[in-house]
Amino acid sequence: MMTKTFAAAKINLTLHVTGQRPDGYHLLDSLVMFADVGDRVRLEPADAISLEVKGPMAAGVPADASNLVWKAAALYDLPVAITLEKHLPTAGGLGGGSSDAAATLFAMVDLTGNTTMPEGTTGLGADVRVCLARQAARMRGIGEDVQPVEGVPELHAVLANPGVAMSTPEVFAALDEKQNDPMPKRIPRWRGAWSAIDWISKQRNDLQAPALKLAPVIGDVLAALSALPGARMARMSGSGATCFALFEDRGEADAAADDLADAHPDWWVTAATLR
Ligand code: C5P
Structure with a gap:
């Protein structure tokens, strides 16, 4: 079985920085929406985890265990071959890495049938939570407090x-x-x-x-x-x-x-x- 997911670009329509925690992380208040442009993630069960990065924005994107899609897939016991098609600019303020990680988690849910997210998903990045919401949302705290906006x-x-x-x-x-x-x-x-x-x-x-x-x-x-x-x-x-x-x-x-x-x-x- 093979599964494909879309990793939408995250747009911060607003991003207010309201404080800083003792550990250095910043407190935010942000209205986030998702675009109909994004990356694509394809997963297929395999003998061992692997990653291929392609697409117009693939240059410079690591195709190894340092990539967030690899880290997200590694939270599961099922090894998968991952293909990541990059369309979004990296380090570009569109949450590409977080959205790719969230898309990988959704694909793993598809493959495993297990709908409970594994522990460690928030450790992947501050924007992963809001990318898992996949809809207009207000993000507060350091990104862990996500409230959908209807x-x-x-x-x-x-x-x-x-x-x-x-x-x-x-x-x-x-x-x-x-x-x-x-x-x-x-x-x-x-x-x-x-x-x-x-x-x-x-x-x-x-x-x-x-x-x-x-x-x-x-x-x-x-x-x-x-x-x-x-x-x-x-x-x-x-x-x-x-x-x-x-x-x-x-x-x-x-x-x-x-x-x-x-x-x-x-x-x-x-x-x-x-x-
Ligand atoms: O969690 P993520 O890897 O996306 O964040 C990258 C960096 O941005 C963090 O290491 C931190 O320096 C900074 N950051 C922050 N406050 C946030 C989110 C990120 O200071 N709420």
Whole structure:
């Protein structure tokens, strides 16, 4: 038996850093949605665990036991041959590694029929929990507190990454003020994309300023996204360098993504629908 799962890109529409724990991890308050673009994970029972990495973004991705998909599969007794097809930029603020790990866990559930997640899943990475939720969610604590947010309208986006890999610990270290305001207590029930984007635009990504210090090209990405026809707002996701612009209409996002890709052939650019 062989099983395939989709590892959706995770977008932090907001990311407020509200404190730091004594162990150095940061407390977050983040609204997360998932895109219809992502990586693909394929698993097949085998004599021993193995990993092949392919796809347009495979360069530099380790195909050994250090990869999160390997670590996730190794939580089970069943050895599997893993094929990971990378479409998302790595170290790009889209939670690719965490989403790949979550997709591997779902595939292992499929193969083993065992629906209880093994111990050690959260140790794989701070974003694995939210990637297991696979739906719009509010993430708090250091990522372990995940509450699904119901009734969020579909949003459309252009995602752009200038090809610089960001180190998440370095971006956190470059953040001067660790105690920032959380999001409002209640996330409203929006009547449509327009009001959702209006609310999101009033929130922040506290990692955007420190990431801009480390990689000024992120400023060019944000400026280019903001200038796209139909773009309502632009912001960075996670610790960067991928940024997103939000649209109310998928057709507008598709046209804008084509324009941006033509203007910046060296950037990774795609339109996406967020759910
Ligand atoms: O858990 P993950 O490997 O995704 O996190 C990468 C690094 O980002 C951590 O080692 C830590 O330095 C930083 N981090 C943090 N606070 C979080 C999540 C990650 O400081 N809530």
